[in-house]
Amino acid sequence: MGKTDQLEPPHHCQLCNNRPSSAFRDLNAETLDTVSQLKTCAAFKKGQVMLHEGARPQGVYCIHKGKLKFYRLGSEGKEQIVRFATNGDLVGYRSILSDEPIGASVTALEDTFACYIPKSSFFEVIDQNPKFSLNLLQDSCHELGEAGKMITSLAQKTVRQRLAEIFLVLRATFGEDHEGYLDLKLTREEIANMVGTATESAIRLISELRSEGAIHTAGRRIKIEDPSTLRDLAAVVD
Amino acid sequence: MGKTDQLEPPHHCQLCNNRPSSAFRDLNAETLDTVSQLKTCAAFKKGQVMLHEGARPQGVYCIHKGKLKFYRLGSEGKEQIVRFATNGDLVGYRSILSDEPIGASVTALEDTFACYIPKSSFFEVIDQNPKFSLNLLQDSCHELGEAGKMITSLAQKTVRQRLAEIFLVLRATFGEDHEGYLDLKLTREEIANMVGTATESAIRLISELRSEGAIHTAGRRIKIEDPSTLRDLAAVVD
């Protein structure tokens, strides 16, 4: 909470704190100007939907500050959380590039500020900066690796193992606050929807992990007490 | 079987039947020459490993003719089949691009012929043809969508549903032979390793589907008798 906090994105991408870690990291000044001029600001309140599964997005969001979940609806209407996005992440480009309807809905987990870049400008950037599409390609390839891990985990591990694993993943992705709690609040249902289990099962197993001292919980706030126990439980391979 | 069958790849990529459907589809003649000159032929017998999980590939394979499985080893040493590759597919580029060790082993499901393109030439192509990396990007984005479907399926569907689904996927991917059997032979264990279940469970459920008339089996050959029943069973959403 100080003047260093950029709650809303700056007018020019050149000044954006997230740029070094975003897909825009290697854009030349000229292209950055183009993007800056054509981008729009967008704010999403907690719980608000940014993109709907099955839709055809007309542009791309660059997350300035916030956290979002990507999820698909299964046949029973149950959410399956597939991944997350946070500061610096580009959202919606896959659908545009593969020319397919969006594969997952995106909803804000907390109040989120983003820049909206229309499809046409996005393609302009691609044409002007080959390095940009290469960066996107790199990111996608990395994501594909992560997806492979998730697939193996879902297919082979027990719910208990996956739960232990997810806490480690969440910590690696979102970090902890000053008290050591995960810097992300999720409902038990959302946790269940990541791990692929019933809410009640997730709750029971979270209680187990708590009583075993691996984690500590305070409502929706979760602290990892014993990472190595979690690692053992999760049978983390890599 | 005739002289139209290109068992081994031609010397020049320009002449390759697979090019229109491969990531090389939009290469200009000049770059194609470069690739042709630098590529090598490689043959893999059924069961032979093309790439090992965790390794650092020094080049990329373009599959000329054959079928391969990608799989990760879970903590119990169990294979999880993540996807397949066949004619025209590029194998190994993800690891090279994301600069990570290979995420999945790749093994030939039948005798396979491929072209090997060294890393350096691969990057040369990327530099010379922006359209190429864009094509790769498109392919990756599509794959990411598929991975998302697989994740949701594993997380939310029963083994029975996933099994029904996988037969439909296999037919869509590999097609059928003249007798209507899937043009791909897998062991029951491999089927189990796709669906994420124990071999015995897969066997039992395959028997069920057979006795319900949805499929027909003859050893490892599988024919889909009633796709719509399978679709119903699988609760296919999209």
Next chain:
DNA sequence: CGATTAATTGATACTTCTCAAATCCTGTGG
């Protein structure tokens, strides 16, 4: 400070896994 929504706990039913044992089949060498 209600009114909902979320979290928890219990009881029970199902699904799936594991271990074991008995064929069956496939690929190979003669």
Next chain:
DNA sequence: CCACAGGATTTGAGAAGTATCAATTAATCG
């Protein structure tokens, strides 16, 4: 081409692991 060895498939029985339904209690949001 045939016989054989060894892996693959099949079936059974029992044990775990999870899901489901129902009923409370707790937490959260206007």
